[in-house]
Amino acid sequence: DQQVKQNSPSLSVQEGRISILNCDYTNSMFDYFLWYKKYPAEGPTFLISISSIKDKNEDGRFTVFLNKSAKHLSLHIVPSQPGDSAVYFCAASASASNTGKLIFGQGTTLQVKP
Amino acid sequence: GAVVSQHPSWVICKSGTSVKIECRSLDFQATTMFWYRQFPKQSLMLMATSNEGSKATYEQGVEKDKFLINHASLTLSTLTVTSAHPEDSSFYICSLTGTGLLSYNSPLHFGNGTRLTVT
Numbered sequence: 001d002q003q004v005k006q007n008s009p010s011l012s013v014q015e016g017r018i019s020i021l022n023c024d025y026t027n028s029m030f031d032y033f034l035w036y037k038k039y040p041a042e043g044p045t046f047l048i049s050i051s052s053i054k055d056k057n058e059d060g061r062f063t064v065f066l067n068k069s070a071k072h073l074s075l076h077i078v079p080s081q082p083g084d085s086a087v088y089f090c091a092a093s094a095s096a097s098n099t100g101k102l103i104f105g106q107g108t109t110l111q112v113k114p
Numbered sequence: 115g116a117v118v119s120q121h122p123s124w125v126i127c128k129s130g131t132s133v134k135i136e137c138r139s140l141d142f143q144a145t146t147m148f149w150y151r152q153f154p155k156q157s158l159m160l161m162a163t164s165n166e167g168s169k170a171t172y173e174q175g176v177e178k179d180k181f182l183i184n185h186a187s188l189t190l191s192t193l194t195v196t197s198a199h200p201e202d203s204s205f206y207i208c209s210l211t212g213t214g215l216l217s218y219n220s221p222l223h224f225g226n227g228t229r230l231t232v233t
Contacts, residue, residue, distance in 0.1 A: 009155075036224075043120070043207045043224030044158070089158065101148065102209075102222060104158045 003027045004092050006105035014113055019077040021108050023090035026071065030092040034102070035064060035075045038087045047088075048075070080112045117141050120208055120225025127198055127232055135193045135228045137208030143188035144210040148222065149181075152205040161206075164191040198232040205229050 005024045013019045021035075031052035036044035050057040050064045050073070057064050063076045077084055087109050091102040119138040127133050137147055147164040162183055163171040170183035180202075182194040191210075195202055207227040 004157075034222075041123075041205075041227065041229060043118070043209070043226045046223070101160055101163065103160075104150075106157045107155075 001026075002106075003030075004090060004103050004105040006088075006090060006108045008108050009106070010109040010111070012111045012113065013080050015082055016079045019075075019080045019084065019110055019112065021075040021077075021088050021090075021110065023073050023075075023105050024071060025073075025092050027092070027094065027103075028071070029094040030103075031095050032093045033064070033066060033073050034091045034093075035062075036089045036091060036104075037084075038089060038107070044089060077110075080110075082112045082114050085110055085112050117223040118208065118210060118225040120228060122228055123226060124229040125231070127230070129199055129232055130197055132194055132196045133198055133230060135195075135206055135208075135230075137191045137193070137210075137225055139189045139210055144191075145188060147185060147191040147208055147210040149183065149191075149193050150207045150209065150224075152207065152227075158207065161193075164208075166191075195230065198230070200232045203230055203232045 003026050034049040035047040037047050038044040048059050048062045048064050050066050055066050061077055066073045087107045089107045090105045093102050119140055121136045125133055145166045149161045150158040151161050152158045160173050161176045164183045164185040166185045166188050172178045180196055185191040205227050207224055209222040209224045
């Protein structure tokens with residue numbers, strides 16, 4: 001049972017344009033969402049997060065949008081840069097479980113072309 | 115700077131042998147650490163939650179006798195893959211938070227992972 005889904009395994013965009021990565025979840029108990037960036041043979045690095053009490057969080061070129069009714073979140077990167085090319089994972093957690101466990105999506109490989 | 119140090123970064127071992135992976139918290143005391151596994155082109159799957167001074171909590175389907183976790187101090191957790199087989203070949207990653215609880219301002223920090231290849 002995949003509770004967090006990233007239905008697009010890959011995305012290719014031109015440098016300078018916007019990258020939009022999508023993520024859907026099924027568990028209504030999830031109330032904290034994160035995006036991680038991962039390079040091959042490295043651990044994920046935290047990018048940005050959002051609590052369910054918000055619908056938008058922005059940090060520089062990265063903005064995460066949360067649509068609770070649709071159980072959908074997205075990561076916008078603008079402008080995209082070649083260095084952004086990596087695998088992006090969305091993750092979710094339920095604070096009520098008080099365990100700190102994250103449930104990850106399958107990842108989306110972003111390629112930003114110069 | 116790095117928050118989590120994981121060692122080794124890669125290891126090749128023969129089938130039937132055991133391999134120990136270390137995860138160290140560099141900046142703060144970690145009462146809780148998490149061990150994940152990632153197969154090629156798949157998501158990171160939580161294997162177990164490592165609690166300092168107590169037994170680890172394993173996720174469904176993860177064999178606790180095969181994947182031994184020891185969290186003897188607030189800065190070190192180890193994962194030992196016992197009697198490794200080729201199907202155990204994977205990318206193992208540890209992670210932690212400062213307080214052991216996930217919060218809006220305290221996301222998980224990950225080690226760089228360990229690539230295990232069992233021949």
